Amino acid sequence: MSILFSIFVFVFGLIIGSFLNCLIWRLYKDESLSGRSYCPKCRHTIAWYDNIPLLSFLILECRCRHCREKISWQYPLVEFVTAVLFLLTFQADASSSQFSWLLLRDWFLIITLMIVFVYDLRWQLVPLKVVWFMGALILVLNIILGVPLLTELFFAALGATFFLAQYLLTKKRGVGEGDIWLGAYLGAAFPGAWSLLLIMVFSYGLGAIISLILISGAKKNWKSRIALGPFLASGAIITLIWGEKIITWYLGLF
Ligand SMILES: [Zn+2]
Numbered sequence: 001m002s003i004l005f006s007i008f009v010f011v012f013g014l015i016i017g018s019f020l021n022c023l024i025w026r027l028y029k030d031e032s033l034s035g036r037s038y039c040p041k042c043r044h045t046i047a048w049y050d051n052i053p054l055l056s057f058l059i060l061e062c063r064c065r066h067c068r069e070k071i072s073w074q075y076p077l078v079e080f081v082t083a084v085l086f087l088l089t090f091q092a093d094a095s096s097s098q099f100s101w102l103l104l105r106d107w108f109l110i111i112t113l114m115i116v117f118v119y120d121l122r123w124q125l126v127p128l129k130v131v132w133f134m135g136a137l138i139l140v141l142n143i144i145l146g147v148p149l150l151t152e153l154f155f156a157a158l159g160a161t162f163f164l165a166q167y168l169l170t171k172k173r174g175v176g177e178g179d180i181w182l183g184a185y186l187g188a189a190f191p192g193a194w195s196l197l198l199i200m201v202f203s204y205g206l207g208a209i210i211s212l213i214l215i216s217g218a219k220k221n222w223k224s225r226i227a228l229g230p231f232l233a234s235g236a237i238i239t240l241i242w243g244e245k246i247i248t249w250y251l252g253l254f
Contacts, residue, residue: 009090013083014053020082020111021075024118027127042067053079078118085110088241098145105141108134109189109240113233120229126178135185152188159187159196179228186236194247195239203235
Protein backbone atom coordinates (compact mmCIF):
# COMPACT_ATOMS: atom_id res chain seq x y z
CA MET A 1 0.00 0.00 0.00
CA SER A 2 1.44 3.35 -1.00
CA ILE A 3 2.51 5.94 1.51
CA LEU A 4 0.45 8.51 -0.37
CA PHE A 5 -2.71 6.49 0.33
CA SER A 6 -1.85 6.24 4.02
CA ILE A 7 -1.32 10.00 4.27
CA PHE A 8 -4.64 10.56 2.53
CA VAL A 9 -6.44 8.24 5.01
CA PHE A 10 -4.72 9.92 7.96
CA VAL A 11 -5.76 13.40 6.83
CA PHE A 12 -9.28 12.13 6.19
CA GLY A 13 -9.29 10.77 9.76
CA LEU A 14 -8.20 14.18 11.08
CA ILE A 15 -11.07 15.88 9.27
CA ILE A 16 -13.59 13.32 10.60
CA GLY A 17 -12.14 13.81 14.11
CA SER A 18 -12.61 17.56 13.78
CA PHE A 19 -16.20 16.99 12.70
CA LEU A 20 -16.74 14.65 15.69
CA ASN A 21 -15.60 17.38 18.12
CA CYS A 22 -18.17 19.71 16.61
CA LEU A 23 -20.86 16.99 16.58
CA ILE A 24 -20.28 16.09 20.25
CA TRP A 25 -20.63 19.71 21.32
CA ARG A 26 -23.77 20.30 19.24
CA LEU A 27 -25.36 17.07 20.45
CA TYR A 28 -24.83 18.22 24.01
CA LYS A 29 -26.18 21.70 23.32
CA ASP A 30 -28.98 20.19 21.19
CA GLU A 31 -28.03 22.45 18.26
CA SER A 32 -28.40 21.76 14.56
CA LEU A 33 -25.40 20.58 12.60
CA SER A 34 -25.58 23.34 10.01
CA GLY A 35 -23.93 26.69 10.58
CA ARG A 36 -20.30 27.62 11.08
CA SER A 37 -18.15 26.54 14.03
CA TYR A 38 -17.79 29.07 16.82
CA CYS A 39 -15.80 29.57 20.01
CA PRO A 40 -17.87 28.25 22.97
CA LYS A 41 -16.67 31.18 25.14
CA CYS A 42 -16.95 34.34 22.97
CA ARG A 43 -19.15 32.75 20.26
CA HIS A 44 -16.95 34.33 17.58
CA THR A 45 -17.24 32.39 14.28
CA ILE A 46 -14.06 30.43 13.60
CA ALA A 47 -12.45 31.22 10.25
CA TRP A 48 -11.55 28.27 8.01
CA TYR A 49 -7.81 28.90 8.51
CA ASP A 50 -8.29 28.62 12.29
CA ASN A 51 -10.22 25.37 11.91
CA ILE A 52 -7.56 23.15 10.35
CA PRO A 53 -7.21 19.94 12.40
CA LEU A 54 -4.12 19.82 14.66
CA LEU A 55 -2.32 22.65 12.82
CA SER A 56 -4.57 25.50 13.97
CA PHE A 57 -4.33 24.27 17.54
CA LEU A 58 -0.53 24.46 17.37
CA ILE A 59 -0.40 27.79 15.51
CA LEU A 60 -2.87 29.44 17.91
CA GLU A 61 -0.96 27.97 20.91
CA CYS A 62 -4.14 26.30 22.19
CA ARG A 63 -6.08 29.56 22.50
CA CYS A 64 -9.02 31.22 20.73
CA ARG A 65 -7.77 33.99 18.35
CA HIS A 66 -10.37 36.48 19.65
CA CYS A 67 -10.88 35.97 23.38
CA ARG A 68 -7.66 34.01 24.12
CA GLU A 69 -9.72 31.40 25.97
CA LYS A 70 -7.85 28.10 26.21
CA ILE A 71 -9.02 25.49 23.71
CA SER A 72 -9.54 22.08 25.33
CA TRP A 73 -6.99 19.33 24.67
CA GLN A 74 -9.98 17.24 23.67
CA TYR A 75 -9.94 18.85 20.21
CA PRO A 76 -6.48 17.88 18.92
CA LEU A 77 -6.61 14.55 20.82
CA VAL A 78 -9.88 13.42 19.24
CA GLU A 79 -8.58 14.47 15.81
CA PHE A 80 -5.30 12.64 16.24
CA VAL A 81 -6.73 9.43 17.75
CA THR A 82 -9.45 9.22 15.07
CA ALA A 83 -6.80 9.61 12.36
CA VAL A 84 -4.57 6.90 13.88
CA LEU A 85 -7.50 4.48 14.26
CA PHE A 86 -8.67 5.14 10.69
CA LEU A 87 -5.16 4.40 9.44
CA LEU A 88 -4.79 1.20 11.52
CA THR A 89 -8.13 -0.23 10.34
CA PHE A 90 -7.35 0.80 6.75
CA GLN A 91 -4.10 -1.17 6.87
CA ALA A 92 -5.73 -4.18 8.57
CA ASP A 93 -8.76 -4.35 6.27
CA ALA A 94 -6.83 -3.78 3.02
CA SER A 95 -5.94 -7.48 2.84
CA SER A 96 -9.56 -8.60 3.15
CA SER A 97 -11.73 -9.59 0.19
CA GLN A 98 -14.60 -7.53 1.66
CA PHE A 99 -12.28 -4.52 1.94
CA SER A 100 -14.60 -1.57 1.36
CA TRP A 101 -17.63 -2.77 3.36
CA LEU A 102 -15.44 -3.95 6.21
CA LEU A 103 -13.60 -0.63 6.30
CA LEU A 104 -16.87 1.32 6.20
CA ARG A 105 -18.20 -0.73 9.15
CA ASP A 106 -14.98 -0.29 11.13
CA TRP A 107 -14.94 3.47 10.53
CA PHE A 108 -18.55 3.84 11.66
CA LEU A 109 -17.66 1.76 14.73
CA ILE A 110 -14.72 4.04 15.52
CA ILE A 111 -16.89 7.15 15.04
CA THR A 112 -19.53 5.78 17.44
CA LEU A 113 -17.00 4.74 20.08
CA MET A 114 -15.16 8.09 19.91
CA ILE A 115 -18.43 9.97 20.48
CA VAL A 116 -19.43 7.68 23.38
CA PHE A 117 -15.95 7.97 24.94
CA VAL A 118 -15.83 11.78 24.97
CA TYR A 119 -19.50 12.37 25.74
CA ASP A 120 -19.67 9.95 28.67
CA LEU A 121 -16.32 11.13 30.03
CA ARG A 122 -17.40 14.79 30.00
CA TRP A 123 -21.04 14.54 31.00
CA GLN A 124 -21.49 11.02 32.46
CA LEU A 125 -24.14 10.27 29.86
CA VAL A 126 -24.30 7.83 26.96
CA PRO A 127 -25.68 9.73 23.92
CA LEU A 128 -28.59 7.38 23.18
CA LYS A 129 -29.57 8.97 19.85
CA VAL A 130 -26.11 8.17 18.52
CA VAL A 131 -26.13 4.60 19.89
CA TRP A 132 -29.57 3.86 18.40
CA PHE A 133 -28.84 5.36 14.99
CA MET A 134 -25.38 3.82 14.71
CA GLY A 135 -26.74 0.52 16.07
CA ALA A 136 -29.26 0.29 13.22
CA LEU A 137 -26.49 1.14 10.76
CA ILE A 138 -24.12 -1.50 12.12
CA LEU A 139 -26.87 -4.16 11.92
CA VAL A 140 -27.23 -3.44 8.20
CA LEU A 141 -23.47 -3.29 7.54
CA ASN A 142 -22.87 -6.59 9.34
CA ILE A 143 -25.65 -8.25 7.30
CA ILE A 144 -23.89 -7.07 4.13
CA LEU A 145 -20.71 -8.61 5.55
CA GLY A 146 -22.49 -11.96 5.88
CA VAL A 147 -23.51 -12.02 9.56
CA PRO A 148 -27.07 -13.39 9.93
CA LEU A 149 -29.49 -10.90 11.50
CA LEU A 150 -30.52 -13.46 14.13
CA THR A 151 -26.91 -13.87 15.25
CA GLU A 152 -26.56 -10.11 15.63
CA LEU A 153 -29.80 -9.83 17.57
CA PHE A 154 -28.79 -12.72 19.83
CA PHE A 155 -25.50 -11.08 20.78
CA ALA A 156 -27.18 -7.67 21.10
CA ALA A 157 -29.60 -9.23 23.60
CA LEU A 158 -26.69 -10.93 25.37
CA GLY A 159 -24.79 -7.61 25.66
CA ALA A 160 -27.88 -5.81 26.93
CA THR A 161 -28.69 -8.58 29.44
CA PHE A 162 -25.16 -8.44 30.86
CA PHE A 163 -25.63 -4.79 31.85
CA LEU A 164 -29.32 -5.11 32.69
CA ALA A 165 -28.40 -7.76 35.29
CA GLN A 166 -25.81 -5.41 36.84
CA TYR A 167 -28.27 -2.54 36.66
CA LEU A 168 -30.84 -4.53 38.63
CA LEU A 169 -28.32 -6.10 41.04
CA THR A 170 -26.64 -2.80 41.95
CA LYS A 171 -30.06 -1.11 42.21
CA LYS A 172 -29.20 1.31 39.38
CA ARG A 173 -26.12 2.68 41.13
CA GLY A 174 -23.21 1.05 39.30
CA VAL A 175 -24.54 0.87 35.78
CA GLY A 176 -26.71 3.39 33.96
CA GLU A 177 -29.52 2.84 31.48
CA GLY A 178 -27.23 4.06 28.72
CA ASP A 179 -24.82 1.22 29.44
CA ILE A 180 -27.58 -1.32 28.69
CA TRP A 181 -28.07 0.21 25.25
CA LEU A 182 -24.33 0.38 24.78
CA GLY A 183 -24.14 -3.34 25.64
CA ALA A 184 -26.75 -4.08 22.95
CA TYR A 185 -24.80 -1.97 20.46
CA LEU A 186 -21.52 -3.76 21.20
CA GLY A 187 -23.24 -7.16 20.89
CA ALA A 188 -24.56 -6.26 17.45
CA ALA A 189 -21.23 -4.76 16.38
CA PHE A 190 -19.12 -7.68 17.65
CA PRO A 191 -21.41 -10.72 17.15
CA GLY A 192 -19.16 -13.35 18.72
CA ALA A 193 -18.57 -14.76 22.20
CA TRP A 194 -14.78 -14.31 22.11
CA SER A 195 -14.89 -10.67 21.00
CA LEU A 196 -17.51 -9.77 23.60
CA LEU A 197 -15.55 -11.52 26.33
CA LEU A 198 -12.40 -9.66 25.28
CA ILE A 199 -14.21 -6.31 25.35
CA MET A 200 -15.42 -7.02 28.90
CA VAL A 201 -11.98 -8.15 30.10
CA PHE A 202 -10.28 -5.02 28.73
CA SER A 203 -13.05 -2.62 29.83
CA TYR A 204 -13.28 -3.89 33.36
CA GLY A 205 -9.51 -4.34 33.63
CA LEU A 206 -8.92 -0.74 32.51
CA GLY A 207 -11.75 0.44 34.75
CA ALA A 208 -10.21 -1.24 37.79
CA ILE A 209 -6.73 0.17 37.10
CA ILE A 210 -7.93 3.73 36.46
CA SER A 211 -10.27 3.66 39.48
CA LEU A 212 -7.43 2.55 41.75
CA ILE A 213 -5.20 5.34 40.41
CA LEU A 214 -7.96 7.93 40.96
CA ILE A 215 -8.72 6.63 44.46
CA SER A 216 -5.06 6.54 45.48
CA GLY A 217 -4.70 10.11 44.16
CA ALA A 218 -7.75 10.95 46.34
CA LYS A 219 -9.60 12.28 43.28
CA LYS A 220 -12.38 9.76 43.87
CA ASN A 221 -13.43 7.54 46.74
CA TRP A 222 -14.95 4.05 46.81
CA LYS A 223 -18.43 5.50 46.53
CA SER A 224 -17.78 7.71 43.47
CA ARG A 225 -19.55 6.78 40.31
CA ILE A 226 -17.12 6.47 37.43
CA ALA A 227 -18.71 6.42 33.96
CA LEU A 228 -18.46 3.02 32.28
CA GLY A 229 -18.80 4.27 28.69
CA PRO A 230 -15.18 5.41 28.18
CA PHE A 231 -13.89 2.02 29.37
CA LEU A 232 -16.31 0.07 27.19
CA ALA A 233 -15.36 2.22 24.21
CA SER A 234 -11.64 1.67 24.91
CA GLY A 235 -12.14 -2.09 25.34
CA ALA A 236 -14.08 -2.24 22.08
CA ILE A 237 -11.39 -0.26 20.19
CA ILE A 238 -8.64 -2.58 21.48
CA THR A 239 -10.75 -5.59 20.44
CA LEU A 240 -11.44 -4.08 17.01
CA ILE A 241 -7.76 -3.42 16.27
CA TRP A 242 -5.97 -6.29 18.05
CA GLY A 243 -8.76 -8.70 19.08
CA GLU A 244 -8.13 -11.36 16.47
CA LYS A 245 -4.40 -11.43 17.19
CA ILE A 246 -4.97 -11.64 20.95
CA ILE A 247 -7.50 -14.48 20.61
CA THR A 248 -5.22 -16.44 18.25
CA TRP A 249 -2.30 -15.95 20.63
CA TYR A 250 -4.39 -16.97 23.64
CA LEU A 251 -5.79 -20.11 22.00
CA GLY A 252 -2.25 -21.01 20.92
CA LEU A 253 -1.24 -21.26 24.57
CA PHE A 254 -3.16 -24.51 24.96
ZN1 LIG B 1 -13.19 32.86 21.85
